[in-house]
Amino acid sequence: MEENKNKPGLFEKGGKLGFLHSTVDAFDTFLRVPATVTRKGSHVRDSIDIKRVMSMVVIALIPAALFGMWNVGYQHDLFNGDLPTFMSKFWFGFWKVLPLFVVSYVVGLGIEFASAQIKGEEVNEGYLVSGFLIPLIVPVDIPLWMLAVAVAFAVIFGKEVFGGTGMNFLNPALLARAFLFFSYPSKMSGDQAWINGLPDGVSGATPLTHMLDHSGEIATGLENISSQWSVTDLIVGTMPGSVGETSIIAILLGAVVLLWTGVASWKVMVSSVAGALFVGWLGTAFGITNVPAYYQLLLGGFAFGTVFMATDPVTSAQTECGKWIYGFLIGALCVVVRLFNPGYAEGMMLAILLMNTFAPLIDYVVTSRAMSKRAKKANIA
Amino acid sequence: MSNNINLKRGLDIPLKGAAALKTGKTIEPDIIAIKPSDFKGFTPRLLVREGDKVLAGSPVLADKQRTDILVTSPVSGTVEQVVRGEKRKLLEVRIKADKAGEAVDFGVKSAASMTAADVKELLLKSGLWVALVQRPYGIVANPDDAPRAIFVSAFSTAPLAADTEFTLKDELANIQAGADALSKLTKGGLHLSIKAETYSSSPFHKVENVILHTVSGKHPAGNVGVQIANIAPIRKGETVWTVSLLMLAAIGRLINTGKVNLARKVAITGPEAKDPCYVDALPGFCMKEIAEYVDNSKNDVRFVSGNALTGTSVGADGYLGFFDDQVTLLHEGTERELLGWAKPFRTSQFSSSKAYFSWLFPKKKYPIDTNVHGGPRAFVVSDVYSKVLPIDIFPVYLIKACLAGDIDNMEKFGIYEVLPEDLALCEFVDPSKNEIQSILQDGINLMIKEMA
Numbered sequence: 004m005e006e007n008k009n010k011p012g013l014f015e016k017g018g019k020l021g022f023l024h025s026t027v028d029a030f031d032t033f034l035r036v037p038a039t040v041t042r043k044g045s046h047v048r049d050s051i052d053i054k055r056v057m058s059m060v061v062i063a064l065i066p067a068a069l070f071g072m073w074n075v076g077y078q079h080d081l082f083n084g085d086l087p088t089f090m091s092k093f094w095f096g097f098w099k100v101l102p103l104f105v106v107s108y109v110v111g112l113g114i115e116f117a118s119a120q121i122k123g124e125e126v127n128e129g130y131l132v133s134g135f136l137i138p139l140i141v142p143v144d145i146p147l148w149m150l151a152v153a154v155a156f157a158v159i160f161g162k163e164v165f166g167g168t169g170m171n172f173l174n175p176a177l178l179a180r181a182f183l184f185f186s187y188p189s190k191m192s193g194d195q196a197w198i199n200g201l202p203d204g205v206s207g208a209t210p211l212t213h214m215l216d217h218s219g220e221i222a223t224g225l226e227n228i229s230s231q232w233s234v235t236d237l238i239v240g241t242m243p244g245s246v247g248e249t250s251i252i253a254i255l256l257g258a259v260v261l262l263w264t265g266v267a268s269w270k271v272m273v274s275s276v277a278g279a280l281f282v283g284w285l286g287t288a289f290g291i292t293n294v295p296a297y298y299q300l301l302l303g304g305f306a307f308g309t310v311f312m313a314t315d316p317v318t319s320a321q322t323e324c325g326k327w328i329y330g331f332l333i334g335a336l337c338v339v340v341r342l343f344n345p346g347y348a349e350g351m352m353l354a355i356l357l358m359n360t361f362a363p364l365i366d367y368v369v370t371s372r373a374m375s376k377r378a379k380k381a382n383i384a
Numbered sequence: 385m386s387n388n389i390n391l392k393r394g395l396d397i398p399l400k401g402a403a404a405l406k407t408g409k410t411i412e413p414d415i416i417a418i419k420p421s422d423f424k425g426f427t428p429r430l431l432v433r434e435g436d437k438v439l440a441g442s443p444v445l446a447d448k449q450r451t452d453i454l455v456t457s458p459v460s461g462t463v464e465q466v467v468r469g470e471k472r473k474l475l476e477v478r479i480k481a482d483k484a485g486e487a488v489d490f491g492v493k494s495a496a497s498m499t500a501a502d503v504k505e506l507l508l509k510s511g512l513w514v515a516l517v518q519r520p521y522g523i524v525a526n527p528d529d530a531p532r533a534i535f536v537s538a539f540s541t542a543p544l545a546a547d548t549e550f551t552l553k554d555e556l557a558n559i560q561a562g563a564d565a566l567s568k569l570t571k572g573g574l575h576l577s578i579k580a581e582t583y584s585s586s587p588f589h590k591v592e593n594v595i596l597h598t599v600s601g602k603h604p605a606g607n608v609g610v611q612i613a614n615i616a617p618i619r620k621g622e623t624v625w626t627v628s629l630l631m632l633a634a635i636g637r638l639i640n641t642g643k644v645n646l647a648r649k650v651a652i653t654g655p656e657a658k659d660p661c662y663v664d665a666l667p668g669f670c671m672k673e674i675a676e677y678v679d680n681s682k683n684d685v686r687f688v689s690g691n692a693l694t695g696t697s698v699g700a701d702g703y704l705g706f707f708d709d710q711v712t713l714l715h716e717g718t719e720r721e722l723l724g725w726a727k728p729f730r731t732s733q734f735s736s737s738k739a740y741f742s743w744l745f746p747k748k749k750y751p752i753d754t755n756v757h758g759g760p761r762a763f764v765v766s767d768v769y770s771k772v773l774p775i776d777i778f779p780v781y782l783i784k785a786c787l788a789g790d791i792d793n794m795e796k797f798g799i800y801e802v803l804p805e806d807l808a809l810c811e812f813v814d815p816s817k818n819e820i821q822s823i824l825q826d827g828i829n830l831m832i833k834e835m836a
Contacts, residue, residue, distance in 0.1 A: 032759055035720040037758070037759060039756045039759075040716055040717055041754050041756055043819055043821070043822045044819045044821035044822050045811045045821065046688055046692045046693070046695065046712070047397065047692045047693070047714065048756050048757050048811075048817065049735050049736055049757070049812055049813050050740060050757045051757070051758075051815045052757055052758025052817065053759075053764055053815050054758065055737075055739050055815070056739060056764065128761075169761060169762025170762055264738045265767070266739070266765070316766050319766075321781075322766075323767065323770070370796075370797070373776070373778070374777075377776060377777075377798075378620075380617070
């Protein structure tokens with residue numbers, strides 16, 4: 004939009020279609036860097052902006068998304084045998100997963116644009132990431148209308164009511180998943196939800212559900228898992244689960260991108276892994292389970308949650324010391340839920356959401372302690 | 385080398401256009417402007433009228449509250465114009481210099497034999513008291529205070545800043561006299577921080593009667609606020625004073641010669657500067673005087689008095705600030721880059737983030753322009769700010785407290801320790817493009833109002 008001193012342009016505030024200002028601005032700045040120059044303060048600025056930061060996360064998610072698409076086809080083929088080639092598996096999954104992305108982005112961005120319009124602000128890029136995350140953390144067969152409802156709930160009540168990206172205290176993508184889980188549990192858990200084209204009466208349970216064992220014999224979890232999947236399977240990701248969460252390799256590729264660009268905190272990732280290993284080890288030491296601690300890292304959504312969800316810079320702890328505590332408790336809580344809640348095996352979602360709510364408290368304690376220590380030091384000096 | 389302070393956090397912005405260590409020309413004073421906005425916490429009362437004759441050292445402005453604090457003319461001549469803005473706010477006093485170069489004689493003194501009262505009186509009378517800046521708040525010091533200590537940074541790490549070891553290399557005797565005099569004003573001594581890398585070759589390590597520190601690190605290691613925080617942080621209720629090395633030399637010159645002489649070497653720098661080098665000049669000279677160093681035919685150059693992070697945009701007809709020894713010439717970045725953020729490489733742009741690739745070229749200098757490179761957003765990322773701030777405070781928490789006008793939290797998160805210049809790099813690296821320095825200044829102004 005070129006500057007026009009005499010009258011506001013068509014899409015500018017006061018113009019004929021001024022109510023579309025935010026929308027036009029969003030597309031305009033998407034295509035071209037805005038011409039704004041610094042007004043006060045520093046005259047020069049770093050060329051990084053939130054668009055770039057967010058696009059780094061999307062790039063980091065691409066390996067997990069691509070693998071997830073192939074795995075949808077692969078799991079389908081296991082039970083139906085109708086997708087012989089690599090590419091046929093991938094395209095089968097691609098067409099299954101694509102509608103999830105479309106629904107997630109159309110609904111989520113629609114609400115983002117509308118609320119930016121109402122507030123007269125610029126459209127924030129945060130949903131580009133949330134919208135990419137949500138399809139990867141739901142089962143492939145989730146009905147699209149449910150997804151749409153969940154996305155709408157997450158964006159409106161998880162984010163916009165607090166003032167948009169940067170102001171939210173819960174991870175919106177996880178909130179969408181939690182909404183689905185508590186509202187439509189039959190589509191989000193159990194034996195039937197995870198594989199597209201599963202024949203009737205066949206169990207398509209995830210390895211994580213096997214760890215718990217439905218007969219209550221928790222001590223045989225390891226045998227239950229290894230009867231179907233080797234450790235290699237768990238690492239490569241050829242197992243049922245949410246679309247993007249299964250492949251440790253693809254997730255680690257994303258982790259490299261996030262850590263290298265500094266978008267995600269390595270402290271959160273490391274401490275989350277430490278927390279999970281610690282409680283996993285306690286579990287084996289006390290005979291609660293015979294699944295070795297390192298399995299906890301490979302099963303379910305732990306790896307995906309640790310790399311992409313726990314590290315969300317807005318909802319995680321903000322202080323460096325706080326990040327260690329926050330990450331450790333996420334890992335630990337996740338495994339606690341897995342070991343002691345047979346009804347629902349996936350502890351990662353609840354662990355992260357719970358710690359999201361506690362992150363401000365952790366930060367409060369950390370900053371208060373640090374500043375009072377500094378005041379004491381100054382008193383001595 | 386005792387007391388070495390090695391600061392790990394910081395960032396040197398690789399801006400193009402460093403001034404070569406040579407003196408290009410001497411700007412003969414013509415019209416010199418005194419801008420009250422250069423003196424923070426100073427409410428100006430005009431003491432001259434248009435047409436009045438002034439000498440170098442004649443009072444031009446006085447503070448309305450503390451009437452003994454004066455600003456004096458740096459040059460002899462005639463008051464040509466008093467420029468006022470909205471609500472008759474005093475913007476500039478322009479003085480047309482004459483050729484005589486007369487100065488008020490304050491009498492040659494010996495710094496060693498002066499008492500604290502003598503020093504105070506001389507500085508107040510001569511108008512050099514305004515060089516003393518009080519922390520917290522960064523305002524002109526109150527003569528009735530007894531500061532805990534006085535801090536001087538002997539170097540600047542700001543982008544393309546004037547190299548004091550070049551500009552002040554012949555001023556050792558004046559700096560010594562200034563240090564001797566100012567150390568009378570405090571029981572805590574005068575702390576002088578020298579760049580560790582050039583400690584032994586620096587002329588300033590010979591300064592006596594001061595507490596020497598050596599500091600190493602990237603910008604903002606040269607900021608006096610950062611040095612104070614790492615030597616002895618400012619507690620609530622304490623005051624310290626700071627003075628720039630440039631003004632310390634001017635104070636010494638006043639003592640040694642009895643005259644106010646604010647002549648200095650000013651670095652002409654920046655990507656738009658042709659043949660960047662130093663010029664000999666007085667504060668308040670007009671940017672028109674350096675026309676040969678810049679091509680402003682397209683009217684797309686920003687004239688910054690000071691450095692690119694904290695300076696003031698004065699315009700092509702504006703005047704150098706009272707305390708500045710640098711002009712930064714930047715390109716106004718109004719061009720719109722197609723798909724800027726999405727380009728994988730974008731090698732002509734600098735970013736401290738590894739989301740771009742400037743880390744591959746650590747030696748490269750960039751012609752950074754004034755484009756903001758993005759729209760304003762809420763704070764999203766959390767750990768980029770403290771990486772460029774070598775003070776153990778929580779900058780984002782402080783800024784949020786300032787935004788909320790929350791005095792208790794501003795205090796808790798260290799508002800007494802920082803000035804906007806110390807957080808300038810946080811503003812530079814901020815991907816959310818917040819105006820951090822301005823927010824902090826508003827917070828400081830609120831503190832001054834509430835604590836008064």
